[in-house]
Amino acid sequence: MKIHKLITKTEDLDALVERLATHEFVAVDTEFMRENTYWPELCLIQIASPDEAAAIDPLADGIDMSSLLDLLVENEDVLKVFHAGGQDLEIFHNLTGKVPFPLFDTQIAGMALGYGEQIGYANLVSAVLGIQLDKGARFTDWSRRPLDKRQIDYAIADVTHLVEMFPKLLDQLVELDRGRWLNEEMERLADPSTFAFEPEDAWKRLRLPGRNPAVLGRLKALAAWREREAREKNLPRGRIVKDDSLGEIANHPPKHQSDLVKIRGLSKGWRDNDIGARLMEAVQHAEPLSPDEMPPKKPRRPGLTKDAALVSDLLKLLLKIRSKEANVAARLIARASDLELLAAGVREDLDILKGWRYEEFGRDALDLVEGRLAFATENGKLKMSRIGDE
Incomplete structure (x- = not known):
């Protein structure tokens, strides 16, 4: 494989992209910094x-960068291969408003093939290629120039390893007939709504302080205000106001701007500065959430009753058995919260009761909960049998 060290000129990049576009797939990775910014800085x-x-x-x-971005988000003839690509996809969405597609994530493939729960890149390379990676440059400052040879080589x-791994993982998926598992996951990963949301929806990502419509209305207004401030100033949300402070203000709204100094996490300057005035404006103009906006009530968690807790434990045992039999990461099939909801009697909008998850696990899980499947031991080994079977 030919290695180009570092491309810094448009004509060299355009020539590279022209060659890359002739291939069925390309492997992609990014290095970025976001510790001190709202928007990740692509380096x-x-x-x-x-x-x-x-x-x-x-x-x-x-x-x-136009030719490269066109290759990634416009050219659907070329498959884009990432590993744990969520943050990479967010960066390209921020730049273009679109998500690279079609795509393949080797971390999700590794989970489908039994390599482990959310397996890291180095561990997957070791398992598939038998190569031990040098991760010494992992925490380098990628924004500093010039980049040295070690950084670029790393x-x-x-x-280069991603290109080698992809065909091997793909062959294993085809052999086990699990390609459609990845198709469902990739479509979900490539959904632009994952990365684009309006400031007015920012409150939905916070821990909600109860179900009082007035409190939630203030939280909605405050979260939208913070989102706009963070974007405009390109600062992390927590550098504007931390989540806990937003919840405190929503629950106990200050009457005057001078009262902001009583909120933990806000400095004395908030009593008379412009950002404090904008915060107070958000509080004062907040409207209670309408019934249509109210978040759905969460089903009672099965841990509240002994019987439901036992059912949940049985489901976890069944998941462990099924994931071991299929040699697939249990987390890819179901999360503990899904099992608890199923044990609590929920049947709607559960991923484990849809698609391949239902076929691999959900059908048996439902039979277990509804009394059509039982555990037994035979010759000291655990087995399952259907009620009514001979």
């Missing part, structure tokens, strides 16, 4: 085909 893009690999410097003076190595 490096690594991309590879079976023939060549390169690192591209998006911070290079005058470089035009970054490019990620996509």
Whole structure:
């Protein structure tokens, strides 16, 4: 494989993209910084085909990234391969308003093939390729220039190994007839709504302080205000106001701006500065949530009753058995919360009762809960039998 060290010129990037576009797939990775910003700062893009690999410097003076972005989000003839690509996809969505598609995530593939729960890149490379990676440059400052040889070599190595792993994982998925499992997961991962939301919806991502419509209305207004402030200033949300402080203000709204100094996490300057005035405006104009906006009541958790807790434990045992038999990560099939809801009597909108999850686990889980499946021991070994079977 030919290795290009670092591309900093538009003409070199355009030529690379033209060659990459002739392949069925490319492997993609990014390096970014976001500790001190709202928007992740893209510092490096690594991309590879079976023939060549390169690192591209998006911070290079005058470089035009249009051809590369078109390849990633517009060209649906080329499959894009990532590992744990959620944050990478968010970056490209921020740049283009779209998500790379079609795509393949090797972490999800690894879970479907029994390599472990949310397996890390280094561990998957070791398991599939037998290569031990040097992760020494992992926590480097990718925004600093110039990048040294070790940083660039480390970054490019990620996509060269990704190119090697992908065909092997794909062959295993085809052999086990699990390709459609990945199709469902990839469609969910590529949903643009995962990465784009309006400030007015920011409150839905917070821990809700009860179900009082007036309190939730204030929380909605405050979360939207904070979201706009963070975006405008390009600062992390928590650097504007922390979640706990938003909840405190929503529950106990200050009457005057001078009262803001009583809120833990807010400095004395908030009593008379502009940002404090905008916060107070959000509080004062907040409207109670309408009945249509109120979040649905959560079903009573089965842990509240002894019987439901026992049913949940049996479901966890069944999941452990089924995931071991199928050699697939249990987390990919079901989460503990899904099992608790099923044990509590919920039957609607559960992923384990849909698609391949129902076939692999949900059908048996439902039979167990509704008394059509039982555990027994035979010759010291645990087995399951259907009620009514001989």
